[in-house]
Amino acid sequence: MPASDSAPSPDPSTVVPPAPSPTIEPPKLTGAELKKQKQAEKAARRAQTVIGKAVMPPPAAAAGPSSAGLRPEAANAARGQQRRANAVSSSSQQDIPTRSKKSGSPIEEPKEEDKTIEFFRHLTKTKAYPAGLKGANKDVHPAVQVLGLQMSNYMICGSSARLVATLQAFKKVIQSYTTPPGNTLTRHFTSHVLSPQIEFLASCRPLSISMGNAIRWLKLEISKVDIDVPDNEAKEGLCSAIDSFIQERVTLASQVIASSAAEKIRDGDVILTYAKSSVVERALVQAFEAGKKFSVIVIDSRPLYEGKHMAAALANLGMEVRYALISGLSHSIRRATKVFLGAHAMMSNGRLFSRVGTALVGMEANSYDKPVLVLCETIKFTEKVALDSILHNEIAPADELVIPDGPLENWRDVKGLQLCNLMYDVTPAEFLQMIISESGNVPPTSVPVLHRLGNESQA
Amino acid sequence: MPSLSTGYAPNLGVFLKSLKSQQLEASIENLISLLKRRQIKNSRPCAIATAHLLLRVVARFKWTDVGKLLERIQEVGQRLIQAQPREMVVGNIVRRVLGMIRDEAKEDRNEDASDSASNSQLSSPKRQSSDLGHLRNAGGPPTAFSPLRFDSKDVVQAMDSNSDDSFGSKSSANHRPPLITSHTSYAVTNNVPVQHSMFNLLSAMPSPLATPPGVSSPQGRSSVNMSSVAHRAAASSNDLKAEVISGIEEIIDELDQVDEQIASYAQEHIHSNETILTHSSSRSVQKFLLKAAEKRKFTVIVAESYPNDHEATHAAVAGKSKSSLDDSDDMDSDTFLKPLPKAGITVIQVTDAAIFAVMSRVNKVVLATHAVIANGGLIAAAGARGIAKAASFHKTPVIVVSGVYKLSPEYPFEFESLIEYGDPGSIISYHDGPLVDSVEVDNPVYDYVPPHLVDLYITNLGAHAPSYLYRIVEDHYKAEDTNFHNPEFQY
Numbered sequence: 001m002p003a004s005d006s007a008p009s010p011d012p013s014t015v016v017p018p019a020p021s022p023t024i025e026p027p028k029l030t031g032a033e034l035k036k037q038k039q040a041e042k043a044a045r046r047a048q049t050v051i052g053k054a055v056m057p058p059p060a061a062a063a064g065p066s067s068a069g070l071r072p073e074a075a076n077a078a079r080g081q082q083r084r085a086n087a088v089s090s091s092s093q094q095d096i097p098t099r100s101k102k103s104g105s106p107i108e109e110p111k112e113e114d115k116t117i118e119f120f121r122h123l124t125k126t127k128a129y130p131a132g133l134k135g136a137n138k139d140v141h142p143a144v145q146v147l148g149l150q151m152s153n154y155m156i157c158g159s160s161a162r163l164v165a166t167l168q169a170f171k172k173v174i175q176s177y178t179t180p181p182g183n184t185l186t187r188h189f190t191s192h193v194l195s196p197q198i199e200f201l202a203s204c205r206p207l208s209i210s211m212g213n214a215i216r217w218l219k220l221e222i223s224k225v226d227i228d229v230p231d232n233e234a235k236e237g238l239c240s241a242i243d244s245f246i247q248e249r250v251t252l253a254s255q256v257i258a259s260s261a262a263e264k265i266r267d268g269d270v271i272l273t274y275a276k277s278s279v280v281e282r283a284l285v286q287a288f289e290a291g292k293k294f295s296v297i298v299i300d301s302r303p304l305y306e307g308k309h310m311a312a313a314l315a316n317l318g319m320e321v322r323y324a325l326i327s328g329l330s331h332s333i334r335r336a337t338k339v340f341l342g343a344h345a346m347m348s349n350g351r352l353f354s355r356v357g358t359a360l361v362g363m364e365a366n367s368y369d370k371p372v373l374v375l376c377e378t379i380k381f382t383e384k385v386a387l388d389s390i391l392h393n394e395i396a397p398a399d400e401l402v403i404p405d406g407p408l409e410n411w412r413d414v415k416g417l418q419l420c421n422l423m424y425d426v427t428p429a430e431f432l433q434m435i436i437s438e439s440g441n442v443p444p445t446s447v448p449v450l451h452r453l454g455n456e457s458q459a
Numbered sequence: 460m461p462s463l464s465t466g467y468a469p470n471l472g473v474f475l476k477s478l479k480s481q482q483l484e485a486s487i488e489n490l491i492s493l494l495k496r497r498q499i500k501n502s503r504p505c506a507i508a509t510a511h512l513l514l515r516v517v518a519r520f521k522w523t524d525v526g527k528l529l530e531r532i533q534e535v536g537q538r539l540i541q542a543q544p545r546e547m548v549v550g551n552i553v554r555r556v557l558g559m560i561r562d563e564a565k566e567d568r569n570e571d572a573s574d575s576a577s578n579s580q581l582s583s584p585k586r587q588s589s590d591l592g593h594l595r596n597a598g599g600p601p602t603a604f605s606p607l608r609f610d611s612k613d614v615v616q617a618m619d620s621n622s623d624d625s626f627g628s629k630s631s632a633n634h635r636p637p638l639i640t641s642h643t644s645y646a647v648t649n650n651v652p653v654q655h656s657m658f659n660l661l662s663a664m665p666s667p668l669a670t671p672p673g674v675s676s677p678q679g680r681s682s683v684n685m686s687s688v689a690h691r692a693a694a695s696s697n698d699l700k701a702e703v704i705s706g707i708e709e710i711i712d713e714l715d716q717v718d719e720q721i722a723s724y725a726q727e728h729i730h731s732n733e734t735i736l737t738h739s740s741s742r743s744v745q746k747f748l749l750k751a752a753e754k755r756k757f758t759v760i761v762a763e764s765y766p767n768d769h770e771a772t773h774a775a776v777a778g779k780s781k782s783s784l785d786d787s788d789d790m791d792s793d794t795f796l797k798p799l800p801k802a803g804i805t806v807i808q809v810t811d812a813a814i815f816a817v818m819s820r821v822n823k824v825v826l827a828t829h830a831v832i833a834n835g836g837l838i839a840a841a842g843a844r845g846i847a848k849a850a851s852f853h854k855t856p857v858i859v860v861s862g863v864y865k866l867s868p869e870y871p872f873e874f875e876s877l878i879e880y881g882d883p884g885s886i887i888s889y890h891d892g893p894l895v896d897s898v899e900v901d902n903p904v905y906d907y908v909p910p911h912l913v914d915l916y917i918t919n920l921g922a923h924a925p926s927y928l929y930r931i932v933e934d935h936y937k938a939e940d941t942n943f944h945n946p947e948f949q950y
Contacts, residue, residue: 117807118758119820301812302765308887308894315897323894324901325886326812327764327842331878331903357812360845367848389816401810407774408808414777416800420760420809425816428852 115398115412117420123395139196143172148204154304159208159344159380160254160278164246166201166211170218171242173197174235184227185234190219206394209345209353210380217245253377253438254279261340261375261436262287269294269337272365274326275355276306277342279375281313284340288319295320297332301357303400303421326357329364339365341427343376348451349385350429350444352376356422359389362431371433374444378437381451386426394423469493471504475511483519486512487535494543502548502829502865503742507714509539509552514707517556522700525564532557533943540944545879545905547830547838547867550944551936552710554868558937559706567699710864713919717862718743720919722750728858728917731755734821736814736850739764739840740771741827743860745796747917748825752802759799760807760821762814764840766885767904775799776806811842815849824850826908828861830877833870833932835910835925837861838877841903847912856914863918868932868941874907 140148147169150156156165177193179185198215201207207215221241225234261283265271271294273280284296296314298321300307307323315321324332333339339361345353352358352374365372386392398419402408411417429444439450474493478486490512493499499508516535520528536553543549721743729735729751737744737759748759761776763769778798800806809817824846828837837843837859850857871877883900910925917923923931 118805302763302810308891311898312891312894315894320899321897322899322901323887324903325766326845327766327840327906328901328903329842330844330848330906331841332901355812356810356816359815360812360849363815363848363852364845388819390820393816401808403769403773406770407777411777411808414798414800416803416805417776417798418805418807420807420813420817422809422813422816425813427815 113415115418116395117418119390120393120395120420120422122391123393139193140200141169141173141176141197143169144197144200148201151201152204157304157306158276158278158342159210160250160377162208163210163214163379164250167214167218167242167246170194170197171239174238174242177235179231185231186223186225186227190222194219194222209382209384210377213379213382214245214249218242249379250377253379254282256438257375257377257436258282258286260441261373262290262292264338264373264436265292265294267293270297270335271295271338271340272297272299272332272336272361272370273310273340273342274299274307274358274361275301275304275342276310277340277375279377280340280342281310283375284314284319285317288314288317295322297322297324297336299324299326299329299332299357299361301326301355304355306355326360329360333361333364333368333370336365336368336370339370339372341372341374341432343374343380344424345384346374346376346381346435346444346447346451347386347426348381348383348448349387350432350447351386352427352429352432352444353386353392353424354427356389356425359425359427359431362427366431372431374432374435376435376437378439378450378454381437381447381454383448383451389422389425393425396421396423469498471499471508474499474508478511478515483515486515487538491538491542494539494546494549497543500546502546502862503714505543505546506548506552506864507711509549510556510707510711510714512539513553513556514704514711517700517703517707520700522697525560525699528703529557529560532560537944545877547832547869547877548865550869551864551867554936554940554943555710555864556703556707557940557943558935559710560703561937563699563702563706567702714862714864717864717919718746721860721862721917722746724917724922725751726754728915728922729755729757729823731757733757733823734760735823735825736760736762736818736821736846736855737825737827738762738843738846739768739827740775741860742796743862744825744827745775745799747860748799748804749797749802752799752804756803756805758805758807760809760817761799762809762811762842762846764842765811766902767881768840773808776808811845814842814846818849818853818855821850821853821855824855824857826857826859826913828859828865829905831859831861831866831916831928832877833866833868833929835913835916835928836874837908837913838905839908841906844906844908844912847908851912857912858915858917859913860917863920863931863935866918866928866932866935868936868938877905877907879904 147165257279265287298307298311311321311323343354362372398421401419401421432444435442539549725747763772828839830838847857881902881904883902886900886902913925
C-alpha cells in the first residue's frame, strides 16, 4: 500500500492539480466526454479502487489540511480560467477532497494490525458516518448529504427505500441545477453534478443493485434530453420522468406483487419471513385486510434487528405474530407453511441476493419442504451473477457487532481477532420455488428472461 | 448453605465446597434447587456436581447390601433428573455409577465364588440352594423346578420369559427385587469367571466341567449371580464400598481429563492453514483448537450463538471482561482458558446469520455438544442444526467434539422433548414494551442435529462414525439402567 501512495504524496501542496490527473483525468479532447460518461457509470467500482490507493499512512496527515487549504485557491484560479480548463479543474476538484476525506478516517488504522478479513478484503470497507460529512465534497447537494448519512446509519435501509430516497434526492439536485453558460445539460449534468453525488452516496454505503439500475436509467434519460430543449423544460421533464419511474417500478410494482402474493396466502397458513421487506409486509397486510386467517413468524438477526420493526408493525394491526432469532430457526420453520422472502437483488443465475441469513432460512425451508416465495420488483433484477456470498457483498462496520459492556468492547486490542459484519448472502436457486414480480410469477431460472424483457422495454 | 458462600451467586464451586460441610440430604436438596434454578447448568458442571454428590451418597450410605445401595442411588438419581430432565449428563453419570456398582459387585462375588469353589466343596451346595430359592421367590417358575434336578435349559427358558416380561413392563421398579432385573448385555463383559461360578451355582453335579459352558445363557447366569451377591454382600461390604468410591473418583478424574484427552487427537484432525467454523463456547472445542494451534496455523470462524451463549462466546475469543466475570456461571473463573487469538489462531467472529455466507470458505466445522444420543444425533446450542445443514449443503465435514460422559443411552423418538426453551427476555427486553405485549417470542436453547449431518465424533476414546456410537453406549451403560428414572416409560 505505501508503494502506491508514494506517487501522489511527495509534494501535495504544489503538485495537487497534476497529481490526480494521471489517474482520473482523461485526455482533454473531444473523446473526454464519452470516456467520462463511461467512468461515471463505473463510479462505484472506481471509488473502491481510489479508496484502496488513497489510504495513506502518516504523510496523509500533512496532505489533508494543506490540500484542504489549497482547494479554494485552486478553484478560484480555475474559475478565472477558460471554460474547458474549468471543467478540468472541477473534475480534479471533486477528487482532491475525496482523497483527503478518505485518508482522514483511516489515519489511526495503519498503526494497528489489519482487522479486515482476508477473504473479504476485496470489499469496500464502509466508513463510520462522521467522516462522510466532514470530508464531503462541496459539490454534494445537501439533500444527498442528508441521505448519505441516513443510509450510513441505517435510518434508510432496505433496497427499495434507498432507491426511492435516492431518486427523490436526485430530483432535488436536478431542480437546483442550472446549466453553466456555454454548456448543455446533457453533457454537463451527468459528469459534473450527478457523479459526485453518486460517489458520495457510494462512500456512505455501497450502492444497492436497484440504485445502480435506477442510476443507469437516469443517465440514459439525461443523455436523451435534446440539446435544444431549454433548461427549465428539460429539468421538468427529468423530474416527471423520475416520478413516473418511482411510480411504475416501485410503488405500483410493489402493489402488484403484494396483491399477487396475498392471493397465495390461505386460511390457516403460517407465513415465515425473515428480517424486513416492505413488499412482504405489504403483502401480509393486504392478505390480513382481506380477512384471511393466518399467522406470521418473523425471524430476525443481529445487529440490525429489522424484523423487530416488521413484527411490531404487523402486531399493531392485530396479526398473530411470533418472533424468533435466526438461531431458533429450525424450530420455527416446522410451524411454518410458507416462506416469504424479500430481496435485495435477484441474480441472473436465479440466486437471491438478500439480507444475510436469508440463505439459512431458504435452506431450512427447503429441508422441511416448505415453499419459498421471493417477492421482488424487477428493478432489483440484475444481469450480474453470483455463486457464493463472498465475491459480491458488503461489509458493514465491525463495531456494530459490539454489544456495549460486553467482552467484545476492546476487540481491537486483541491481536488476531476480527469481527465480520456481513450484510448480504446469496441463496442458491434450488431453495426458491417462485419469484413473484410485477411482471408475473416465475421460477428462479426465468430471472434473466424477465430482466431482458425489462431492459428491452426500457431501451 | 454454609455462611462462607453467602454473597456469592451459588454455582458449582460453591456447591462443591458446601458438600463437605453439609448434611447429605441438604446437599441433595441443594443440588436439586441449583439445577432447577439453572445455577448449575451445561453438561460439564452438571456432571461434576452429580458425580461428587453420588460420591457422598455412597460414602454416607449405611451398608446393608448392594441392592440397597443401588436403590438408594436410583432414588437420588431420579430426584436429580426430575429437577432438570434436559441436563442429560446427570442421568448419564448416575447410570455410570449404577453400572459400575453392578460390575464391582459382580467382580467381588466372582472372587468370592472362585475362592469358595476351590476351597470348600461343602459350602457350595448350601449356597446354591439358597440362591435358587431366592431366584424362585423372585419370580422364577415355582413349578417343576428342583435344585437337584439339573436342567439348565428349563431354567434358562424360565429366566428368559421372566426377563422378557420385566423388560416389557418394568412397571414397579420400586417393588421389584433390585437385582433380578438384569438382561442380556452386561453379563457378557466378563464371562469367564461368570461361567466358572455358574457351575458352582447350578451344579449339584459331581463334575462341573462336564457341562459345556455354552449351554447356560447369560440371562440366567447373571441374575442368579447377582442375587447371590445380594445375600453375601454385607460380608464384603467394606471392600466393595471402597471399590465403589474409588470407581466414582475415577469417573470424576475422567471428567477432569476428558477435554485434554479429546484435545490430544486435535492434531490428527486439523491441518495447517485450515478455516474452521465453530459455534458457541465450549471448553472441549476451545481446548481442542488450542492444542492444534500449538503446531499449526489456522483460522477459526466463530458464530456467536446469540442470544443464549453469546457472552461466553465473545469472552472466549476476546478474553474476559469485567461484566462477564460477574456472572461467570460455572468453573470458568478457576479454570480460565487462554482466548484463541492468543494462541496464534486468527479468529473471525461472525453473527449466526452469516453462517451460510461464509460456509463456502470453511473446510471443517467443529461443533460442541450439550448431549449426544445413542442414534448418533446430538443436542447442541441453538443454531447448530443450521450450521450442520449448511455444512452438508456445502459438503463440508462436520466434526463433533464431545466427552463420552455426554453420550446418553436415552433415545426419545420425539426430539422436541429434549429441547429447552429459554428466557424470551433475552431476545426482546422489556424496553420494547408494546412488542412484549403483542408478540410471542420463541427462544429455543438447543437444537437437535440428526446423525446424517455429522461426519465424525471425537470423544476421549478416539474418533468414531456416528453409526458406531450405540456401541460405545453399550460399553458404558447397563441396559437395565437406561430407564431407571422412569420405569414405566415404554418406547
